[in-house]
Amino acid sequence: MIFEIVRTLLHYSLHFLVPILLGYLFWRKNWKIASLLMIGTMAIDIDHLLATPIFDPNRCSVGFHPLHTVWAALTYLAIWFLPSWKLKAIAVGCLFHLFTDSIDCYLGGLKPNLTITMSCDKTHVIPDFSNNIFI
Ligand SMILES: [Zn+2]
Known part of the structure; x- marks a missing residue:
């Protein structure tokens, strides 16, 4: 029970508080807008x-x-390469969102389903990095 509460608090802190920190670190001049874009x-x-x-x-x-x-x-990731700090903030926000959800999956003992089915009827499995790429 306590673990689930901590897991939920961590999840929503990562979704709402860390974007503010990232906005302040990377777009200090426009940190409020950058933070709102990332939270958005x-x-x-x-x-x-x-x-x-x-x-x-x-x-x-x-x-x-x-x-x-x-x-x-x-x-x-492609959006991040576009020449706009606002689009970069959105890209970082989306990627960090996926990172946050991955952490939640990891803590919940859930495996991300990263199987990609191609039109030629072959199934390609992307290696599961969720347990070690960011940690
Ligand atoms: Zn999500």
Whole structure:
């Protein structure tokens, strides 16, 4: 019970407080707008509405919901290269959102589903880095 409370507090702190810290560290002159843009990337959770049930505590968002896939992450990474600090803040916010959700999956003992099915009927499995890439 205590662990779940700490897990939830950590999850929402990472979603709402760390973007403020990142905004201050990387866009000091515009840290308030940058922070709000990064917090606003919570909007990618709108893809939960496509799932049934909308929220499942035993499901890892990463690799399941369309805006939480490897393809989405690559798109966010591409956005980072665009010449706009606001778009960079959004890209960082989206990537950090995926990182935060990955931490939550890890703490919940859930495995991200990073299987990509190609149109040629071959299944390619992306290695599971969730347990060691960021930690
Ligand atoms: Zn999410």
